Amino acid sequence: MDELRTNTENAQFIVIKIGPEQFGIDIQHIDNIVRMQNITRVPKVPEYFKGVINLRGEIIPVMSLRLKMGLEEDAITKASRIIIIKLEQHEGIGIIVDEVKEVVTLEKEQIEKMSYDKDEKKIFVYAVGKVEGALVSLLDLNAVLADA
Amino acid sequence: MDVSQYLEIFLDESKEHLQNLNTQILELEQDAENMNTINEIFRAAHSLKGMAGTMGYKRMQSLTHNMENVFSEVRNGTIKVKANMIDILFQCLDALEGYVGSIQETSDEGTNDNEPLIKLLIDIMESKGKEETTQAEPVKEEKVVPVEKISGAAWDSMQFTDTEKVVMRAARDKGNSIYGLSVKVQETCILKAARAFLVFKALEEQGEIIVSNPTVQDIEDERFELEFTLVYLTKAPLSEVLKAIKNVSEIADAQGGLIEVPELDFVEIEQIETQEQTTSLETVKQETTAPAKVSPQKDKKQTPAKPVVNRTVRVDIEKLDVLMNLVSELIIAKNSLVSASAVEDTTNTAFNEQIEYLESVTTNLHESVMKVRMVPIESVVNKFPRMIRDLSKNLNKKMELYMSGEETELDRTVVDEIGDPLMHLLRNSADHGLESAEVRKARGKNEAGSIFLDAYQDGNNVIIEVRDDGNGIDVEAVRQKAIERGTISLEQAENMTDKDIVDLLFLPSFSTAKVVSDVSGRGVGLDVVRSKIEALSGEVEVKTKLGMGSTFIIRLPLTLAIIQALMVIVGKEKYAVSLGSIQTIEDVCPADIKQVQSKEVINLRGNVIPIIRLSEVLDIESDKNPEENMVVVIVKKGEKFAGIVVDELMGQQEIVIKSLGKYINKCKKISGATILGDGEVALILDANSLF
Numbered sequence: 001m002d003e004l005r006t007n008t009e010n011a012q013f014i015v016i017k018i019g020p021e022q023f024g025i026d027i028q029h030i031d032n033i034v035r036m037q038n039i040t041r042v043p044k045v046p047e048y049f050k051g052v053i054n055l056r057g058e059i060i061p062v063m064s065l066r067l068k069m070g071l072e073e074d075a076i077t078k079a080s081r082i083i084i085i086k087l088e089q090h091e092g093i094g095i096i097v098d099e100v101k102e103v104v105t106l107e108k109e110q111i112e113k114m115s116y117d118k119d120e121k122k123i124f125v126y127a128v129g130k131v132e133g134a135l136v137s138l139l140d141l142n143a144v145l146a147d148a
Numbered sequence: 149m150d151v152s153q154y155l156e157i158f159l160d161e162s163k164e165h166l167q168n169l170n171t172q173i174l175e176l177e178q179d180a181e182n183m184n185t186i187n188e189i190f191r192a193a194h195s196l197k198g199m200a201g202t203m204g205y206k207r208m209q210s211l212t213h214n215m216e217n218v219f220s221e222v223r224n225g226t227i228k229v230k231a232n233m234i235d236i237l238f239q240c241l242d243a244l245e246g247y248v249g250s251i252q253e254t255s256d257e258g259t260n261d262n263e264p265l266i267k268l269l270i271d272i273m274e275s276k277g278k279e280e281t282t283q284a285e286p287v288k289e290e291k292v293v294p295v296e297k298i299s300g301a302a303w304d305s306m307q308f309t310d311t312e313k314v315v316m317r318a319a320r321d322k323g324n325s326i327y328g329l330s331v332k333v334q335e336t337c338i339l340k341a342a343r344a345f346l347v348f349k350a351l352e353e354q355g356e357i358i359v360s361n362p363t364v365q366d367i368e369d370e371r372f373e374l375e376f377t378l379v380y381l382t383k384a385p386l387s388e389v390l391k392a393i394k395n396v397s398e399i400a401d402a403q404g405g406l407i408e409v410p411e412l413d414f415v416e417i418e419q420i421e422t423q424e425q426t427t428s429l430e431t432v433k434q435e436t437t438a439p440a441k442v443s444p445q446k447d448k449k450q451t452p453a454k455p456v457v458n459r460t461v462r463v464d465i466e467k468l469d470v471l472m473n474l475v476s477e478l479i480i481a482k483n484s485l486v487s488a489s490a491v492e493d494t495t496n497t498a499f500n501e502q503i504e505y506l507e508s509v510t511t512n513l514h515e516s517v518m519k520v521r522m523v524p525i526e527s528v529v530n531k532f533p534r535m536i537r538d539l540s541k542n543l544n545k546k547m548e549l550y551m552s553g554e555e556t557e558l559d560r561t562v563v564d565e566i567g568d569p570l571m572h573l574l575r576n577s578a579d580h581g582l583e584s585a586e587v588r589k590a591r592g593k594n595e596a597g598s599i600f601l602d603a604y605q606d607g608n609n610v611i612i613e614v615r616d617d618g619n620g621i622d623v624e625a626v627r628q629k630a631i632e633r634g635t636i637s638l639e640q641a642e643n644m645t646d647k648d649i650v651d652l653l654f655l656p657s658f659s660t661a662k663v664v665s666d667v668s669g670r671g672v673g674l675d676v677v678r679s680k681i682e683a684l685s686g687e688v689e690v691k692t693k694l695g696m697g698s699t700f701i702i703r704l705p706l707t708l709a710i711i712q713a714l715m716v717i718v719g720k721e722k723y724a725v726s727l728g729s730i731q732t733i734e735d736v737c738p739a740d741i742k743q744v745q746s747k748e749v750i751n752l753r754g755n756v757i758p759i760i761r762l763s764e765v766l767d768i769e770s771d772k773n774p775e776e777n778m779v780v781v782i783v784k785k786g787e788k789f790a791g792i793v794v795d796e797l798m799g800q801q802e803i804v805i806k807s808l809g810k811y812i813n814k815c816k817k818i819s820g821a822t823i824l825g826d827g828e829v830a831l832i833l834d835a836n837s838l839f
Contacts, residue, residue, distance in 0.1 A: 038828060040821070040828065040829040040831065042812055043766040043815055043818070044766070044816075044817065045812055045815055049812055051829075052808060052821055052829050052831075053829065054823050058806075059806045059807070060809075061808065061811045061812040063811075091810065091811065145811070
């Protein structure tokens with residue numbers, strides 16, 4: 001995957017929606033996308049952890065991206081999905097999103113790095129991609145999952 | 149030659165031999181005349197030498213070679229075992245352990261030649277009387293280095309049982325010739341056993357093989373070097389016999405000669421040398437087609453005349469982990485089937501019968517796989533007698549270690565981890581527990597202190613107790629120290645029971661030793677012990693009586709992966725509680741709950757037991773009417789009890805423990821999760837953490 005990227009200098013992202021905003025997640029970190037299912041609550045953990053699910057015999061923790069970002073509680077609809085993310089050297093973890101839209105391929109010139117403000121506490125976006133006039137905030141998964 | 153692939157086997161076997169040597173030399177110290185022990189030591193040193201030589205570890209080989217020489221003399225009775233010799237031998241073992249340790253880390257034996265030690269060994273050798281010659285170079289010597297062997301009368305040194313002698317006599321009387329044959333297989337031969345078999349077959353066409361060294365069984369299992377020796381009865385001339393053997397392909401050489409029929413000698417039977425062949429790396433090298441290796445016999449304490457061959461296979465623990473995981477999956481699938489059949493509400497008896505059958509099969513399968521993973525704690529506790537001996541010298545205190553239950557089995561992963569905590573506890577007992585000889589005398593105790601290590605199985609747990617008859621824990625001293633250190637306040641100190649005070653010893657950096665010694669007293673002991681044991685889902689407790697001694701009791705679960713659990717419901721959530729910690733289940737009327745120090749308790753048959761409402765601890769809204777009778781699950785941790793209030797019981801179930809993963813493991817009260825029959829996830833409550 002890395003090779004592919006360096007050769008063509010573009011990458012594929014899955015575009016998801018949280019509220020009105022579109023976010024992109026690098027496809028190479030995504031293990032799976034599953035429908036919303038029964039989540040078993042785990043007591044005494046941070047609020048943004050919704051609990052654990054059974055993914056083909058594996059116990060996967062699930063967190064709410066909304067709560068982690070300080071937005072209001074998820075409203076679970078038919079479009080809601082759990083995206084299972086696997087970072088290198090880490091176990092899988094699921095994040096709840098409102099909707100999964102599409103897969104886009106972004107070339108290098110379509111991605112603009114964010115100049116971020118140090119004072120801002122919660123920065124989960126490392127760049128912005130431009131797709132046919134719309135903007136996609138590219139998620140920094142390490143930041144999203146940090147101290148998770 | 150590339151030997152790296154045998155490194156692991158080499159390390160495993162070397163450690164086994166070293167452990168064996170340690171045990172045997174300790175025995176030798178007690179009973180210097182025991183021939184069995186001496187033979188055993190000789191064999192182990194010899195095997196080590198052969199293995200080290202094969203792997204190209206010259207220094208290790210040279211040291212073991214000298215040890216072997218010394219023992220060869222001891223065996224011949226030309227040298228007597230003396231105390232200083234034992235000390236030197238132990239130093240040799242330490243040096244060998246050093247080599248093995250260095251090999252394990254860097255796959256190189258290091259540069260320490262240990263010349264002083266070798267010199268000491270040679271001195272011992274030379275101390276023997278000059279008049280004795282070294283005529284009795286042992287037979288075994290030649291076997292491991294077959295290349296150097298010039299056709300010798302390998303059969304000459306064979307020893308025969310009386311039965312064999314009788315057979316030989318009878319055969320001779322019938323006009324048969326008795327030949328000793330030595331057959332050598334080509335080094336490149338892959339299927340040595342098959343070649344040997346062909347040789348046997350060829351020979352049996354014209355006569356009878358009465359003795360074989362190594363035994364036929366060992367040869368069939370390919371447990372021999374390149375050579376084997378036979379005693380053969382036939383009417384055919386020797387040249388024909390040899391020709392028949394050489395006709396078999398891949399046979400490098402065959403030699404033979406007449407054998408004198410030995411006299412019947414009933415005393416001799418006692419001294420028959422064991423022909424037991426220790427599997428050495430030589431054997432493995434040929435086994436390219438058979439990766440699973442037959443491990444050497446573990447139990448070498450048996451009378452050497454009758455070696456019992458344990459047919460065992462060494463298996464990578466990871467393969468067993470995979471197997472265990474598959475069994476777990478199967479149990480989950482079985483649970484789903486059970487719950488599916490319950491939903492269907494079928495009256496199909498055949499279906500239900502099959503499910504019950506499946507249940508018993510999976511339970512048995514789980515037990516068998518678990519048993520495969522179980523190893524006796526022997527491998528860990530065997531090093532302790534040596535350690536106590538050394539401690540006894542270092543601390544200048546007389547002490548004895550008594551062990552029982554070494555055969556108690558635990559999961560391999562647990563056994564690997566349990567060594568350090570036990571060592572800590574034993575050192576603790578030796579250093580802090582036991583008084584000096586004078587004090588002991590004054591107290592009317594035996595001058596030599598006793599330390600006991602007892603292991604036994606208790607239901608689904610294994611208990612390991614470390615007990616000493618020393619001073620016990622001075623509770624007042626601990627209390628004072630705790631106050632001094634500010635660990636507890638004066639007020640707290642007054643309210644704490646002796647047991648609570650003793651528990652303080654398990655806090656990090658708390659040591660009562662007045663003198664910091666090399667052995668213990670740096671305050672890193674008991675808290676490490678506790679955290680290690682708890683990491684294994686076990687627990688540790690102390691019983692102590694001042695002046696009488698103390699006992700540390702370690703309780704460990706038999707298995708870590710699959711447990712029997714009670715499923716309970718609180719609100720809308722389901723939790724599993726390990727059946728092992730549950731004492732009873734009680735139906736309690738809300739009016740029976742009393743308040744003590746603003747905590748809820750119940751009086752259960754004379755015991756005052758604190759009540760823990762699960763709904764409060766885990767932030768769940770209970771669905772239950774508070775007026776109704778409560779379901780209280782009484783759990784036990786060590787000597788303490790607690791009652792857990794739940795809404796409803798679901799029943800008993802075999803559950804597979806799964807980790808919650810590191811993202812979400814911050815909740816101490818949950819020890820893991822499990823997947824129920826319907827695919828739902830239920831959390832496993834850690835009853836111990838509720839106390």
